[in-house]
Amino acid sequence: MLLASVVAAQVLLLAYQVKRDHDVRLIRYWSAEASMPAARSGSWFFSHLGGLWTGYVDLHNARKENADLRAQVGQLELRNSQLATQAAEAQHLQILLNFHNAHPEAQMLAAQVIGASADTASETIYINRGEDDKVKRNMGVITPDGVVGKIVEVLPNTAEVMLMTDKDMGVGAMFSDSRTHGVVKGTGDPVPMMDYIVNDEKIQPGETIITSGEDRIFPKGLLVGAVGTAKEGNPFQKIQVQPAARLDRLEDVIVLVTQQELAPGKQGDGFRVSPAPPPPTPAPAATDAANSGSTPAANSSNAKPATQGAPVK
Amino acid sequence: MLNTGFQSEQNIEVHKFYTGSVVLVGFFALILQAFLHKYGGVADLVDLPLLVVIYFSVSRRNPVTGLLFGAAVGIFQDGLSHDNPIGLYGIANTLVGYFASTVGARLDTEHPVARFVLTFLFFHFHQVIIAFIERALLNEPTPFFGLRLLVDSLVTAAVGVVLFALLDKLRRSN
Numbered sequence: 432m433l434l435a436s437v438v439a440a441q442v443l444l445l446a447y448q449v450k451r452d453h454d455v456r457l458i459r460y461w462s463a464e465a466s467m468p469a470a471r472s473g474s475w476f477f478s479h480l481g482g483l484w485t486g487y488v489d490l491h492n493a494r495k496e497n498a499d500l501r502a503q504v505g506q507l508e509l510r511n512s513q514l515a516t517q518a519a520e521a522q523h524l525q526i527l528l529n530f531h532n533a534h535p536e537a538q539m540l541a542a543q544v545i546g547a548s549a550d551t552a553s554e555t556i557y558i559n560r561g562e563d564d565k566v567k568r569n570m571g572v573i574t575p576d577g578v579v580g581k582i583v584e585v586l587p588n589t590a591e592v593m594l595m596t597d598k599d600m601g602v603g604a605m606f607s608d609s610r611t612h613g614v615v616k617g618t619g620d621p622v623p624m625m626d627y628i629v630n631d632e633k634i635q636p637g638e639t640i641i642t643s644g645e646d647r648i649f650p651k652g653l654l655v656g657a658v659g660t661a662k663e664g665n666p667f668q669k670i671q672v673q674p675a676a677r678l679d680r681l682e683d684v685i686v687l688v689t690q691q692e693l694a695p696g697k698q699g700d701g702f703r704v705s706p707a708p709p710p711p712t713p714a715p716a717a718t719d720a721a722n723s724g725s726t727p728a729a730n731s732s733n734a735k736p737a738t739q740g741a742p743v744k
Numbered sequence: 745m746l747n748t749g750f751q752s753e754q755n756i757e758v759h760k761f762y763t764g765s766v767v768l769v770g771f772f773a774l775i776l777q778a779f780l781h782k783y784g785g786v787a788d789l790v791d792l793p794l795l796v797v798i799y800f801s802v803s804r805r806n807p808v809t810g811l812l813f814g815a816a817v818g819i820f821q822d823g824l825s826h827d828n829p830i831g832l833y834g835i836a837n838t839l840v841g842y843f844a845s846t847v848g849a850r851l852d853t854e855h856p857v858a859r860f861v862l863t864f865l866f867f868h869f870h871q872v873i874i875a876f877i878e879r880a881l882l883n884e885p886t887p888f889f890g891l892r893l894l895v896d897s898l899v900t901a902a903v904g905v906v907l908f909a910l911l912d913k914l915r916r917s918n
Binding site: 433434437438441442444445446448449457 | 815819831
């Protein structure tokens, strides 16, 4: 025991004097080497313990934060949906406004579709305009895309609109190129037919069909649709028409208060009409006076609009 | 420092020395070793402090006394040397003192041949310890054995036989 003590004391004495690399005393080196494993272990233990605790706290916070973020995402998605709906509605209203601004000569009334007929055989919708808004039966209903239908029933605050696809509906129409007249009749299906076109008439699919004005509901020149298929029939051709207006997605429509013919193709107009017939040679003012109801587009802007001051509600 | 009046109860005779003679001899050996070391040559072949430690440890036959005496001599030897860290020779001489005392308690070390062999062996034991410490602690590639060490051990053992005979004069008669 004494021997070990004496030797150990001298070893420590040696270690105190001897310097290793980097001028470090051996006893310091030994002390460091002896203490480092314990220090490392302690550091490892406490760091992992701290890491576990931190991880637990972070996880707890992350869960709460995740729940908050999910709720926030839900609110934002709802808000986003609302904004998208509002944006789409605003865009649609903007189109209607542009349409109205492009046709100040026509008195028109904006309306919203508030319902549809419960009868599946009946192709009708309800709008939020009625007798109080001076809406009357047989007024035309359109969208900037094209013809929708006509007013068939008027109540104080609502009106029923018969779509052009209804089997009882007919629209005076003609081909924009050949100017051949006919009638677009509803069939109860999404695809109406154009009737009274003789078999000799050359009809091409895709040919544009516009209103002829003969039904005294729609002014002349409104886009009705395009030819889908055309087959020979007895005694007239069987021509399927693809409606221009999206009748299955109607939200906002325009009620034509008068049968004033609309000027085609003004800037900012979402309304697609067929090219207007070439203007007559007389001066615009004379033409306007002589041919009221068939004023060319170039002249209509100079004429005093009949719809001046008409509300687009 | 050392109780020179101690007497062992073992059968092998325990020699006593005149008071202070052990300390003086040890001190003188250290001074002489340092003095001779300046001249190098043959003087370097002999390790006088080691011989003194071996002699008094074997004669006293007490491990405690032997290790303490060896430690004291070794530490002083380290202190007198310029290059050695304190403890290098101290550890070696401590172990030599301890084991020499242990051996002396079991063997008759009065015969010159026995002393020669004992000194020779302890010289190399001492050298092994020195080499081990220098390798392990000082990071120096000191050889455990070599021709020079063999010569040194032989010379030291021979000198030891003569020196031990002289030191026998310091014993007190019973």
